[in-house]
Amino acid sequence: MKLSTVFVLVGIIIISLYCLIEVSYYSSADNSSQNSTNTPYIEIPSINVDQSINNKSVDYGIYYDPHSAKPSFGTTALFGHRTFHGSPFINLDKLKTGDNITVSWPGIGNVEYAVVNSTVVDASYRLNVDQGNKLFLITCYPLGSDTQRLIIEANQVTIYPINNNQPHTSEPPYGLFIIIGFFAFGLILSFLYPLKEDQYIIFLAIIAITAFLVLAYLFPIPPDAIESQLSWFNNLLGV
Amino acid sequence: MDINNIYIISVAILVLILGLASSNMVSAETFGESNDQQAWIQGTGSTLQFTYLQATITMTVHNNNDHAEFFKISQQYTADGTVTVTGTNSSSIDWVILSTNPSAIRMINSVNPAGDLGWEIDAGQTRTVTFALKESNPPAPWYIQRGDSSNTFWPTINDPGLTSTWFLPNELEYLNPNLQVVKWQGTFFFFLKNMVASGPRVEGLVRAPIVPINSVLTSSNPTVDYIDNENPSAQTAAWDVTLYPGQTKSYSYTYTYPNGTSVTPANRMSASTVINDPNRTNSSTTVPTKNTGVPWAFFLIGGIVIAGGIIYARVLR
Numbered sequence: 219m220k221l222s223t224v225f226v227l228v229g230i231i232i233i234s235l236y237c238l239i240e241v242s243y244y245s246s247a248d249n250s251s252q253n254s255t256n257t258p259y260i261e262i263p264s265i266n267v268d269q270s271i272n273n274k275s276v277d278y279g280i281y282y283d284p285h286s287a288k289p290s291f292g293t294t295a296l297f298g299h300r301t302f303h304g305s306p307f308i309n310l311d312k313l314k315t316g317d318n319i320t321v322s323w324p325g326i327g328n329v330e331y332a333v334v335n336s337t338v339v340d341a342s343y344r345l346n347v348d349q350g351n352k353l354f355l356i357t358c359y360p361l362g363s364d365t366q367r368l369i370i371e372a373n374q375v376t377i378y379p380i381n382n383n384q385p386h387t388s389e390p391p392y393g394l395f396i397i398i399g400f401f402a403f404g405l406i407l408s409f410l411y412p413l414k415e416d417q418y419i420i421f422l423a424i425i426a427i428t429a430f431l432v433l434a435y436l437f438p439i440p441p442d443a444i445e446s447q448l449s450w451f452n453n454l455l456g457v
Numbered sequence: 458m459d460i461n462n463i464y465i466i467s468v469a470i471l472v473l474i475l476g477l478a479s480s481n482m483v484s485a486e487t488f489g490e491s492n493d494q495q496a497w498i499q500g501t502g503s504t505l506q507f508t509y510l511q512a513t514i515t516m517t518v519h520n521n522n523d524h525a526e527f528f529k530i531s532q533q534y535t536a537d538g539t540v541t542v543t544g545t546n547s548s549s550i551d552w553v554i555l556s557t558n559p560s561a562i563r564m565i566n567s568v569n570p571a572g573d574l575g576w577e578i579d580a581g582q583t584r585t586v587t588f589a590l591k592e593s594n595p596p597a598p599w600y601i602q603r604g605d606s607s608n609t610f611w612p613t614i615n616d617p618g619l620t621s622t623w624f625l626p627n628e629l630e631y632l633n634p635n636l637q638v639v640k641w642q643g644t645f646f647f648f649l650k651n652m653v654a655s656g657p658r659v660e661g662l663v664r665a666p667i668v669p670i671n672s673v674l675t676s677s678n679p680t681v682d683y684i685d686n687e688n689p690s691a692q693t694a695a696w697d698v699t700l701y702p703g704q705t706k707s708y709s710y711t712y713t714y715p716n717g718t719s720v721t722p723a724n725r726m727s728a729s730t731v732i733n734d735p736n737r738t739n740s741s742t743t744v745p746t747k748n749t750g751v752p753w754a755f756f757l758i759g760g761i762v763i764a765g766g767i768i769y770a771r772v773l774r
Contacts, residue, residue: 220770222767223766223770225765225766226763226767226770227766228766229759229760229765230759230763232755232756232758232759233760236755236756276749284662297746298749300749301753307749343745343746344745344746345745357749362752362753362754363752367746398471398474410767412770412771413770417460418460421463
């Protein structure tokens, strides 16, 4: 096996780790029983966000911090990833003053907020959650980095009952698409690889990693566990 | 088999999977199924229980009257000779007095012949007494009752503390205006036990089971993660807890009345700032911002390594 093939294999493995995060994220099935009628949702039409809120971890989507108040009972803080983990807040920086945010909270109602401010702070920043009926959306900044935080501040405008017939967008099987995309990428890579004698090696590696991703899709690994390993690599490289 | 044939077969499989995936997507939309795996957690079964609740109360009481007064701790003797603090209703905790210092005297009680325990405080005297209690009606109240009621909040926060006479330090002054509480200090201890033998770990915010009002939290072990000021008259100690199946953790905390040096929660930083509100003090509740990004750098390095390998292979060829 040539040195160039080793390089390619290392690169494939690195990329597959990121694919693993996303595949696990999209396929994670919670052991706890779920009841959609108890699930809060957030809707931000201007950046096409219509997603459930979880109270487990920011690695499972949009996360409600239980240290903050529930909507209409004080200051609510919601966190979401900007990159990977479904990237629910990837376009959060595009929110403008006056944009509408609706939080549907079972037992409370539809709480509407209007964006009033956006701020970028250091990652060590601590958000005050005693600021009245406000909503704070927090994500990483800039895109692809976790050195700072982008905080969107919104004031409560109104509250009204939840319409139970209100549909929420169901998500396509993105995890499967990522596996297929990885497999297709690997096929093209091995097909175009100049050293014909090593094409088999790359092809077999792609098959093996794809099979592993399929396993992760069927039996999800907690995405935070994978991310902590990636963070270790990133820290090791000083990136 | 020629590798080109393998590629053709692989592409065919890929197309087949894509077709199946797209048809699956259509059927999911048709039936309105949600693929959200991030649903609100509706836990199952009772998990956590407070156990071995104990309290040690030290009071310094001054008698302002011109004659002796008795400071009693409400209790009664049971038939078997044990002393039990009377509960006002079935839902309250019954307490057994473990010790008194100095030794309490048995007081005359016209209603209950068994009598009460207390101390005599002479006119103008200031006296410090200590008594220790433990809950007597195991099993202690479940901390989290789950499965039989809908929870829209997880981690669950329990209702603020159970109260009793000595846990409302100023109540003594209401009951007997001649007795002035100079100082009150209560140290509480409890175990938190995950009663489930197997399964996933549980995490949540646990608030102190007993919180005296108008008092200051002066110490805690482990250090509290935050102080809940939802009840304006009480500084409710709260811990961020993770418990694995069968795991038990111990907690103790001390409140002082009428004042004392307040503890600083473990996760509260004095340098916390406030958005758009420069007048707000640092004592407000703050939360750390979560890590909400996976750096791309390593991903880019992966891409560069692949590109480098291909270029190197071309040069090599």
